[in-house]
Amino acid sequence: MSVITINNVSKIFNEGQANEVVALQDINLEIEAGEFVSLIGPSGCGKSTLLRLIADLLSPSQGQLSVNGKSPEAARLAREYGFVFQASTLYEWRTIRKNVMLPLEIMGYAAEEQTSRAQKMLEMVELSKFGNHYPRQLSGGMQQRASIARALAFEPPLLLMDEPFGALDEFTRDRMNMELLRIWQQTQTTIVFVTHSIAEAVFLSNRVVVMSARPGRIKDMIGVDLPYPRLFETREEAGYFTAVTQVRESLRDAFLSA
Amino acid sequence: MTQSRFRYYLPTLIVAVAVIAGWELVVRLFNIQQFLLPKPSSIVQSLIEEWDIIQPRIWNTARGALGGFAIGCTLGIGMAFITARFVALQQAMMPFAIAANSVPIIAMSPIMFNWFGPTNPISWMMIVAVIVFFPVLINVTRGLTEVNPAALELMHSYAASEWKILQSLRIPNAVPFLFSALRVASVLSMIGSIVADFFGAERTTLGKYVTQEAAVLRFDHTWAAILVASLIGILFYGVIILAERWLIPWSQEGGER
Numbered sequence: 001m002s003v004i005t006i007n008n009v010s011k012i013f014n015e016g017q018a019n020e021v022v023a024l025q026d027i028n029l030e031i032e033a034g035e036f037v038s039l040i041g042p043s044g045c046g047k048s049t050l051l052r053l054i055a056d057l058l059s060p061s062q063g064q065l066s067v068n069g070k071s072p073e074a075a076r077l078a079r080e081y082g083f084v085f086q087a088s089t090l091y092e093w094r095t096i097r098k099n100v101m102l103p104l105e106i107m108g109y110a111a112e113e114q115t116s117r118a119q120k121m122l123e124m125v126e127l128s129k130f131g132n133h134y135p136r137q138l139s140g141g142m143q144q145r146a147s148i149a150r151a152l153a154f155e156p157p158l159l160l161m162d163e164p165f166g167a168l169d170e171f172t173r174d175r176m177n178m179e180l181l182r183i184w185q186q187t188q189t190t191i192v193f194v195t196h197s198i199a200e201a202v203f204l205s206n207r208v209v210v211m212s213a214r215p216g217r218i219k220d221m222i223g224v225d226l227p228y229p230r231l232f233e234t235r236e237e238a239g240y241f242t243a244v245t246q247v248r249e250s251l252r253d254a255f256l257s258a
Numbered sequence: 259m260t261q262s263r264f265r266y267y268l269p270t271l272i273v274a275v276a277v278i279a280g281w282e283l284v285v286r287l288f289n290i291q292q293f294l295l296p297k298p299s300s301i302v303q304s305l306i307e308e309w310d311i312i313q314p315r316i317w318n319t320a321r322g323a324l325g326g327f328a329i330g331c332t333l334g335i336g337m338a339f340i341t342a343r344f345v346a347l348q349q350a351m352m353p354f355a356i357a358a359n360s361v362p363i364i365a366m367s368p369i370m371f372n373w374f375g376p377t378n379p380i381s382w383m384m385i386v387a388v389i390v391f392f393p394v395l396i397n398v399t400r401g402l403t404e405v406n407p408a409a410l411e412l413m414h415s416y417a418a419s420e421w422k423i424l425q426s427l428r429i430p431n432a433v434p435f436l437f438s439a440l441r442v443a444s445v446l447s448m449i450g451s452i453v454a455d456f457f458g459a460e461r462t463t464l465g466k467y468v469t470q471e472a473a474v475l476r477f478d479h480t481w482a483a484i485l486v487a488s489l490i491g492i493l494f495y496g497v498i499i500l501a502e503r504w505l506i507p508w509s510q511e512g513g514e515r
Binding site: 083087092094103 | 406408409411412413414415416417426430431433506507508
């Protein structure tokens with residue numbers, strides 16, 4: 001059953017003014033429960049904008065979105081998704097543990113539940129020894145793990161991730177990819193993942209949505225047939241390379257037509 | 259003091275000793291008149307001689323500084339919350355606040371003495387309060403409003419109420435801003451308390467002592483009082499730094515709770 005439905009959605013910034021930008025045009029997309037869908041495309045193709053439309057951090061100029069059968073606003077008010085940004089946006093004045101507890105505090109969970117959930121999340125991302133540290137004492141990869149722990153603390157059925165590993169080096173990124181898949185398998189959430197990296201998109205997702213820019217449109221939807229669980233060796237299989245090539249060629253056209 | 263701390267401060271200590279020694283030497287060598295530049299040794303001597311006169315004045319001056327600091331901070335923080343909440347009010351007020359911050363303090367003192375009375379300690383405190391009010395207002399307003407946009411988006415994704423956003427994001431964000439204003443304010447409040455004395459009726463304060471002794475050309479006494487006032491100012495600043503270290507542990511190197 002569809003968790004996210006996007007119907008004829010367009011988003012125009014500064015409509016009617018000199019600096020008008022058509023960020024998205026005629027977007028149609030359906031995402032089923034439990035999927036891992038990546039959005040990839042050149043800069044300005046609107047992938048981050050699309051993610052924010054789903055999250056009700058922006059409203060569409062035209063068209064409708066439905067999240068878990070409700071409007072994005074209702075889904076947001078019902079706290080049905082977790083958001084992970086590119087920069088970790090951990091609050092520097094809180095310890096890691098307190099950062100993970102932040103959504104739980106705001107959503108009014110009982111104190112003991114806050115502590116037990118935070119502990120569980122920290123263990124899941126393997127940061128339980130760093131609960132009392134401050135964000136500035138952690139490396140970039142660890143901070144992003146903490147952000148993921150925070151996003152999952154209230155167990156949302158949907159996870160929206162905007163280039164969360166973009167600022168990390170390749171080895172850390174590969175490791176984080178495998179961690180994310182492990183977490184995904186454990187929690188069974190639906191994940192919509194924005195990325196610049198073809199390798200990452202193919203390794204993680206069961207479906208890659210290729211977008212083109214100016215105006216932002218969906219160009220292609222490429223299914224990735226590799227079975228889960230995907231391991232380090234998956235990156236060396238023929239099926240992986242085929243999928244990467246497919247995405248790369250689709251992207252090339254997207255670039256050329258921009 | 260630990261070994262490394264001592265080594266850290268050693269160059270500063272050496273410079274301090276060198277400056278004082280150099281000062282003493284230069285004055286003696288060139289026979290500079292004491293009303294131009296007294297020797298450090300005569301300043302210390304005056305301090306010891308005049309201690310019975312100076313000592314009761316210390317508390318009055320410090321009280322003016324502390325009282326004014328407290329009033330100015332409270333009003334500044336309170337006003338900041340109000341202007342941060344109503345954006346239109348903030349935009350209208352900020353230019354005035356920044357302009358008023360530049361008004362010379364000395365111009366304010368006759369006005370305050372006129373309003374509150376020339377012998378009322380409140381007048382002294384109000385002069386200091388005005389000096390402290392504006393930096394605190396400007397900084398705390400900035401701290402409450404200049405929040406990382408992604409941090410704000412995060413709050414919206416949690417459907418957090420404005421009150422929760424204020425509590426969990428804006429206020430902690432504003433604390434470092436507040437302390438940077440308090441550092442400035444702590445020093446300014448001592449200055450304000452002494453400068454305020456240049457007008458107003460006779461009181462047992464350090465400022466009055468400074469003007470009196472200067473009037474009879476006893477500058478070694480004057481410097482002695484200034485030395486005491488400076489030490490109090492430094493002490494006040496030090497207290498603010500310690501409070502900052504205690505309240506903002508996350509900005510310290512290797513801080514861990």
